[in-house]
Amino acid sequence: MARPVAVDTVSAAVLPLAAVRPHPLRRFARRYPLGAAGTFLIVAMLLLGIFANRVAPYDPVAADFGAMFIRPGPGHWFGTDAFGRDVLSRLLFGARTALVIGFASSIIGATIGAVVGVISAYFGGTTDLVLQRLVDILISFPIIILAMAIVAILGSGTINLIVAIALSFIPRAERVVRASALAIRATVYVEAARAIGAGHWRIIFRHMAPNVGAPYLVMLTAFLGQAILLEASLSFLGLGVSEPTPAWGLMLRGAAVDFVQRAPWMAIFPGLAISIAVLAFNVLGDALRDALDPRLRT
C-alpha cells in the first residue's frame, strides 16, 4: 500500500495546496450544482425574509379598498388582492413566516428525535423496546393528520403550529437516527470509551451523537421542505397561521380560489413561492445526502 502515499507526496510537493484541495464549499458547489443552486435560493429567501420590512414596497397588512384586484404591473409588480394589499409585499413577509416556522419546527423535531434515537439505540433492552413501540404508534398517523390533531387540541397560531409540526417529525427522526446509532454503538471506539470508564451520557453525547451528524443534517434539510409545505397546507385549511399575518398558504385561501378567474395572480404567485422554497430545500437535501452519506443514495 505504498503507492497512494508516494503519489500524494509528489502532488503535494509540486502543486500548491489550494489547487489540490479546493475549499470544501467550492468543491461541493462544483460536484453538486443543483445543491449549490438550492443553497443560493435559500440564502436569497433568508435575506429577503429578514429584510422584508426594507425590501417590501408596501405594508403587507394594510388594506386599501381603492386598490382591489390591480393587475400585475408597475406600482404593484405582483398585483393586489381582494383587500387591495400588495401581493409582492405579502409574499416577502410570508417568507419570514414560512422560514421561522420551518426552521423552528424542523430543528426542534429533528433534535428531540435524534436524542431519543441515540438513547434508544445506546441503552437497548427494555428502554429501546418501550420507545420503539411508542414510535410505532405515533408513526401510524400520517404527518398532516397528527399535526391537525395537535392543532385541534392546542388551537391554531404560530407557536402551536411549530409545536404541532415538530411533534409530528419526532418519531420519524427517531427512526432514522436510531438506525445509524445502532451501527455506531457496535464500533470499537464506543467499546473503548466504555472500557476506560466513560459514563453513559459522556458516551452518548461525546462519542455517539457527533457521529450521527450526517444523517441528522440530511434529515433536517428534508424536514425543512416538508415543514414549509405542511405549514402552507395547514394555513390553507384555516388551521394554521391566522389572518392578517402574511403566510403563503393563507394567501391561497378564500378569495384566491373564489376570484381565480378574475385575479389569477393572487393564486399563482404564492403557490410559486411555496414550490420554489420547498424545491430549494429538497435539492440541497439530495446533494447533502449524496455528499455526506453515499449509502443513502437513491
Added chain:
Amino acid sequence: MSRYVVTRFLLMIPTLLAVAVLIFLLVRVVPGDIVELRLVSGGTYVTKDVIQAERARLGLNKPIWNQFVDWMVGLVRLDFGVSMWSGDKITHEIAIRLQLSLELAILATIIATVLAIPLGTLAAVRRGTWIDQAVQLFSVAGLAVPSFWLGILMILFLLTRGWLPPLTFTPLWQNPAANLAQLIWPALAVGYRYSAVAARMTRSAMLEVLREDYIRTAWSKGLNQPVILWRHALRNALLPVTTVIGLEFAFLIGGLVVTEQVFNLNGIGKLIVDAISHRDYTLIQGLMLLVAAGYILANFIVDIVYAWLDPRISYG
C-alpha cells in the same frame, strides 16, 4: 404464506389498540372541558344545566375508566359514538363520505402507478439523455408543488375553457362518465406527487438492477430488450417501488384533505377539517382512528404484496 398473512394480520391488533388508547388520551388532554369549549366557542351564553345535559348525553360525566371502556366496547361493535356537532352517529357521517374519498384515493394511486413505472423505467434505460432529465425534473417538481395549488391551477385552466364546477357528487354506478369527469382532476392533483416519488424510486431501483450480472447474461443470450426489461429487470425493481407506494399513503391522505377542500368535494378529508374547525372532539376521535387504521392496513397490504413479489422473504 398464509401463515405469514395471519401472523402479520394479528400483529395489527395490538398496534390498533395502542393507537385507540393514544387518541382517547389525546382528546382528554385538551385544556378545559370539551363540551364547554365547543358550546362557548361560538360566543353564545349557555347555562350550567345545558352543559351538564350535553355532558350526560355524550357520556362525559362518567369516570374516565368508564368512558374508556364504553369507547372500546363501542369500537368492537364498530360504533364510534355520536358527533358533538351534528348529533348524528359518527359511523353514519363517515359512511356517506367514504365512497368519494376511497374512489379518489384509488384513482390517484392508479394514475400514479400508471405514470410512474413507465417513466421511471424509461429514465433508467435512457440514463443521461434529455428523457432522463425530463423525468427527473418531473419528479423533483412533484415533491415541491403543493397539491392544493395544483388543484387551483387546474380549476383556473378548466374555468377558462368553460367548465363549470359540479355541485353534487355522482356515484360511479349511477353515471360512470360523469363520476370520472368529476373526480379525474382532483385525482390528478393528488396523484402527481405520488407519481413523482414512485417514478424516482423506479428509476433508481431500475438503475441498480440493470447493473446486475443476470441482466448481462440475458443480453448475451440474445434476448430482446422488452423481454429483458419486463421479465428480468422490472420484476426485481418493483420491490422498493411497492414500499414507497405504501409509505406515500400518508401523503395521499394529506393530499385528499387539501384537494377535497379546493374542489369542494364532501369527503372524509373535508369532514376532518370541518370536525377540527367545529371543535367536534368525538368526531375528531373517530376520524383519527379511521385514518390510522387505514394507514396501518395499507402498510399491511404492502407487506403482503412485498412477500408475494419476493419469494426470498421468509414468512417467519
